[in-house]
Amino acid sequence: MDPKNIWITFPELLIWFPLVAGLVAFMIRNQKQVKAWAIISSLITLAISVTSLIYADASKYFYYNNVSYYWLQYIGSNFSIGLDGMGHLLTALTALLFPVIFIATNKTNYKYSNVFYGLMLLTQSGMMGVFAAMDVLVFYIFWELAVIPIYFLCSRWGEERRIQATFKFFVYTFAGSLLMLIGILYVYMHTAGTDYASHSFSMNAFYAALLSAKEQDLVFWLFFIAFAIKMPVFPFHTWQPDTYEQAPASATMVLSGIMVKMGVFAVIRWILPIFPEAVNKFDNIVIGLSVIGMVYASLIAIKQDDLKRFVAYSSIAHIGLMCAAIFTKSETSLQGVMVQMFNHGINIIGMWIVVDLIEKNAGTRKISELGGVAHKAPVLTIFLVIIALANIALPLTNAFVGEFMMFAGLFKFNMVFAAVALVCIILAAAYTLNMVQKVFYGEANAITEKMLDISFNQKLVLAILVVFIFLFGVYPQPVFELTKETISALLVRIK
Amino acid sequence: MNTIILTAIWGVVLMLVGAFIKNKSLPRNLAIFGLLVILIFNCIEMNRGDSFFNIDVRDMLHFNSFNLTFISVALGCTLLFLLLNGRDFEKIGEHVSEYFALLFFILSGIAIISTFNSLLLLFIGIEIVSIPLYILTGSDKRNLKSNEASLKYFLMGAFSTGIMLLGIAFLYGGSQSGSFYIDNIINGNEPMPAMIATGLVLLMVSMSFKVSAAPFHFWTPDVYDGAPTVITSFMATVIKVAAFFAFVRLFENAFGTMHSQWQNLVVILIAATLLFGNLTAVFQQSVKRMLAYSSIAQAGFMLFSLFALNNLAKEGLVLYAAAYSLASIGMFAILVKMKDYTVDGFNGLAKQQPVLAVTATVFLLSLTGIPLTAGFMSKFYMLNAAVLTGHQIWLVIFAVICAAISAYYYFRIIQSIFFKDVSDDVVLAEDITPAFKILLIITSILIIGLGLFPTMLTNWLYF
Numbered sequence: 001m002d003p004k005n006i007w008i009t010f011p012e013l014l015i016w017f018p019l020v021a022g023l024v025a026f027m028i029r030n031q032k033q034v035k036a037w038a039i040i041s042s043l044i045t046l047a048i049s050v051t052s053l054i055y056a057d058a059s060k061y062f063y064y065n066n067v068s069y070y071w072l073q074y075i076g077s078n079f080s081i082g083l084d085g086m087g088h089l090l091t092a093l094t095a096l097l098f099p100v101i102f103i104a105t106n107k108t109n110y111k112y113s114n115v116f117y118g119l120m121l122l123t124q125s126g127m128m129g130v131f132a133a134m135d136v137l138v139f140y141i142f143w144e145l146a147v148i149p150i151y152f153l154c155s156r157w158g159e160e161r162r163i164q165a166t167f168k169f170f171v172y173t174f175a176g177s178l179l180m181l182i183g184i185l186y187v188y189m190h191t192a193g194t195d196y197a198s199h200s201f202s203m204n205a206f207y208a209a210l211l212s213a214k215e216q217d218l219v220f221w222l223f224f225i226a227f228a229i230k231m232p233v234f235p236f237h238t239w240q241p242d243t244y245e246q247a248p249a250s251a252t253m254v255l256s257g258i259m260v261k262m263g264v265f266a267v268i269r270w271i272l273p274i275f276p277e278a279v280n281k282f283d284n285i286v287i288g289l290s291v292i293g294m295v296y297a298s299l300i301a302i303k304q305d306d307l308k309r310f311v312a313y314s315s316i317a318h319i320g321l322m323c324a325a326i327f328t329k330s331e332t333s334l335q336g337v338m339v340q341m342f343n344h345g346i347n348i349i350g351m352w353i354v355v356d357l358i359e360k361n362a363g364t365r366k367i368s369e370l371g372g373v374a375h376k377a378p379v380l381t382i383f384l385v386i387i388a389l390a391n392i393a394l395p396l397t398n399a400f401v402g403e404f405m406m407f408a409g410l411f412k413f414n415m416v417f418a419a420v421a422l423v424c425i426i427l428a429a430a431y432t433l434n435m436v437q438k439v440f441y442g443e444a445n446a447i448t449e450k451m452l453d454i455s456f457n458q459k460l461v462l463a464i465l466v467v468f469i470f471l472f473g474v475y476p477q478p479v480f481e482l483t484k485e486t487i488s489a490l491l492v493r494i495k
Numbered sequence: 496m497n498t499i500i501l502t503a504i505w506g507v508v509l510m511l512v513g514a515f516i517k518n519k520s521l522p523r524n525l526a527i528f529g530l531l532v533i534l535i536f537n538c539i540e541m542n543r544g545d546s547f548f549n550i551d552v553r554d555m556l557h558f559n560s561f562n563l564t565f566i567s568v569a570l571g572c573t574l575l576f577l578l579l580n581g582r583d584f585e586k587i588g589e590h591v592s593e594y595f596a597l598l599f600f601i602l603s604g605i606a607i608i609s610t611f612n613s614l615l616l617l618f619i620g621i622e623i624v625s626i627p628l629y630i631l632t633g634s635d636k637r638n639l640k641s642n643e644a645s646l647k648y649f650l651m652g653a654f655s656t657g658i659m660l661l662g663i664a665f666l667y668g669g670s671q672s673g674s675f676y677i678d679n680i681i682n683g684n685e686p687m688p689a690m691i692a693t694g695l696v697l698l699m700v701s702m703s704f705k706v707s708a709a710p711f712h713f714w715t716p717d718v719y720d721g722a723p724t725v726i727t728s729f730m731a732t733v734i735k736v737a738a739f740f741a742f743v744r745l746f747e748n749a750f751g752t753m754h755s756q757w758q759n760l761v762v763i764l765i766a767a768t769l770l771f772g773n774l775t776a777v778f779q780q781s782v783k784r785m786l787a788y789s790s791i792a793q794a795g796f797m798l799f800s801l802f803a804l805n806n807l808a809k810e811g812l813v814l815y816a817a818a819y820s821l822a823s824i825g826m827f828a829i830l831v832k833m834k835d836y837t838v839d840g841f842n843g844l845a846k847q848q849p850v851l852a853v854t855a856t857v858f859l860l861s862l863t864g865i866p867l868t869a870g871f872m873s874k875f876y877m878l879n880a881a882v883l884t885g886h887q888i889w890l891v892i893f894a895v896i897c898a899a900i901s902a903y904y905y906f907r908i909i910q911s912i913f914f915k916d917v918s919d920d921v922v923l924a925e926d927i928t929p930a931f932k933i934l935l936i937i938t939s940i941l942i943i944g945l946g947l948f949p950t951m952l953t954n955w956l957y958f
Contacts, residue, residue: 156913163910174899175896182882
């Protein structure tokens with residue numbers, strides 16, 4: 001295929017369409033119309049993404065998925081974007097979850113809804129850019145840009161302590177990104193040049209950068225702290241429960257469903273290939289931190305009374321496992337991480353939708369004040385139980401596949417870490433089932449007495465999520481196929 | 496050359512207009528018109544490389560694309576400043592045309608300190624900039640704070656000028672050729688003779704004073720706070736970056752070959768400036784005072800160009816000058832219109848004045864250094880230049896930590912604007928015309944444009 005005949009590529013469409021849609025949304029003053037527009041435009045993005053999956057084969061359709069424009073060529077940076085297997089996977093996740101979020105929260109009314117939906121769509125565009133960037137400077141810019149709309153969303157439409165909580169989140173991520181910027185510049189200094197510049201910011205130049213082991217040690221941490229804050233990995237997680245709790249429901253879904261994947265994605269995309277020696281040196285420390293974080297978050301989750309904080313802590317535990325699995329550097333666990341990145345997005349969004357429904361319906365999200373929801377909302381309960389079981393990685397559900405593979409890799413790497421991490425599975429079962437029992441079963445009380453069952457919209461999105469849960473539970477093969485090349489290319493670099 | 500002569504002439508014209516014609520808005524229109532013409536002439540000189548005035552300056556002034564580009568940036572920023580805040584000059588006091596006349600004299604001085612090649616002209620240029628500025632600082636004659644600021648500025652400024660003269664004298668005596676030409680002072684990278692070293696340190700101290708780099712920054716907050724806000728806007732932006740430009744040119748041309756011998760002094764200046772500027776800005780309640788401290792903090796970043804002194808740093812300096820001036824001029828323009836200068840005075844601005852709120856956000860994001868804005872690109876160029884020198888990485892890390900701290904005080908205003916409310920009957924800002932809003936929007940677009948395509952500006956340096 002001649003690249004000259006292609007006037008626009010998939011990554012461009014995936015970045016620019018939500019951007020334009022977001023700008024359009026700012027101008028639609030009518031609340032109903034802007035909601036409809038948000039859903040329609042996000043469905044179009046989904047359609048683009050699905051089409052791009054059909055043309056995902058890089059050997060045949062390379063020029064459909066990769067493009068580069070001259071930008072700052074005199075300092076060696078071009079606007080290069082492209083989708084490899086992992087990029088396809090995560091852009092698909094982003095494209096899938098936004099319509100789900102919009103439909104699920106359709107009943108919620110916001111003041112200045114045009115601004116709200118506009119910012120949501122801008123966030124989507126920014127995250128697409130992060131997943132598609134093939135140039136480090138472009139990556140950095142999108143990485144920062146994705147946070148700005150979220151900052152405004154959470155600070156404007158969140159709950160009582162929203163301003164402080166969101167600002168904490170912002171300062172954490174901003175400080176992390178700036179440290180990463182230093183790291184980027186340091187690696188840049190060691191890259192080969194291009195025709196125009198003495199160094200280059202392109203991904204391949206970074207992969208080929210010659211860093212001594214000592215230099216890698218330092219720069220590794222500059223990068224890792226930025227990504228660890230985003231994931232978040234213990235001890236950089238303290239912003240997360242506060243932010244998730246205080247943010248409006250849809251922003252929380254975006255944060256936990258997609259934005260944390262930016263951190264996981266970035267570790268695989270940048271840290272593993274650029275700093276292979278440092279990764280080998282520090283793998284035990286990172287895995288240790290992740291496992292500590294898992295145990296710590298699980299223990300706190302048991303004690304949580306607030307449903308939102310509960311889900312937040314359980315999410316820290318899941319992400320911790322992913323981070324640990326990445327640093328085992330085995331093929332199995334990396335495949336597991338790929339599957340789990342997608343599936344965690346699905347499951348956690350399901351959890352948030354249920355939590356949001358309960359809160360909107362009952363007016364509280366205190367576990368101790370709820371009870372007997374199953375009597376009043378049986379359909380909701382069925383969905384919740386399925387999602388909760390997926391969350392604790394029961395066989396047949398999607399999370400089982402990923403977690404099993406990650407544990408397999410971790411076992412081969414180090415038995416002790418694997419054993420401690422396995423305890424968390426038990427803890428996860430304990431806190432999740434405990435929550436289900438307390439909230440949904442037992443006698444209905446005054447608060448839950450007046451609850452209604454869920455509407456058609458909500459049934460629809462939850463049903464879609466449940467379909468994905470079972471589909472990828474029994475047939476995860478498409479994800480493996482999609483990300484096979486990314487992983488094998490990665491493993492060649494590390495070994 | 497065009498700019499130096501035309502600004503001086505136009506300043507005299509404005510002064511005479513003030514004496515004979517008592518029309519209040521005429522001086523402003525004349526000033527804007529004159530500035531536009533001078534900007535165009537400067538761009539012509541930038542493009543063609545020759546001036547309308549064929550004067551033999553005996554090599555005491557150098558006109559090249561680098562200098563001329565900077566003068567264009569300074570003139571452009573001043574033009575924007577006059578368009579945004581021209582009317583507010585009329586509120587300072589009676590003598591409107593004199594204020595504009597002084598402004599043009601300052602511009603003439605700026606053109607001299609951007610092009611000097613002789614220490615004498617550096618001294619004259621600095622004086623031409625400073626003396627009108629002392630007057631403008633005290634132009635609000637009945638305000639005690641303005642008087643205090645003016646006196647303080649004058650005393651401190653005179654003191655630092657004295658130090659500069661002493662430094663120049665040392666250099667003149669110490670140089671082998673006995674010359675005032677800055678490219679003639681030293682030859683090669685030999686160990687510095689004591690007299691040259693003394694002169695260098697004295698010059699660095701006095702220039703640090705002019706650009707308000709710590710520990711010579713103590714006059715800045717009081718003077719910026721006391722001066723009428725319009726004047727502060729001009730002082731903190733165009734004049735400051737011009738002084739920076741002179742600073743970097745002086746040290747690059749005069750002492751560039753001995754860079755490694757004085758680089759450590761700059762490291763101390765940078766670290767101190769970033770630390771003091773950022774930490775004190777955090778505790779300010781008044782936005783005007785906060786911007787004064789933030790200008791010190793931003794100076795810390797600009798000093799990186801002196802630290803690195805490579806091509807990227809020079810590009811970065813011009814870019815930083817434009818980015819910082821645009822954002823600060825915009826922010827000050829909004830501040831002038833506000834009734835209450837405290838952070839709480841911005842509460843609920845988004846509801847009452849959405850255009851001001853959004854543009855103010857762009858300016859603040861640019862000052863913080865968020866991508867897509869010119870502020871990010873300029874910080875990026877500076878950091879890149881510093882990292883490329885290959886040493887003192889800790890200083891760069893320290894700088895970005897300070898940048899993260901700066902997010903605190905810039906975002907506090909954003910929080911007030913968007914997330915806090917005020918009762919509807921309080922009028923937050925007054926005298927907002929549609930033209931003012933459009934100009935603010937244009938400024939924001941310029942900032943974002945420079946953030947996307949910094950080469951629009953930096954390519955001019957290589958004409």
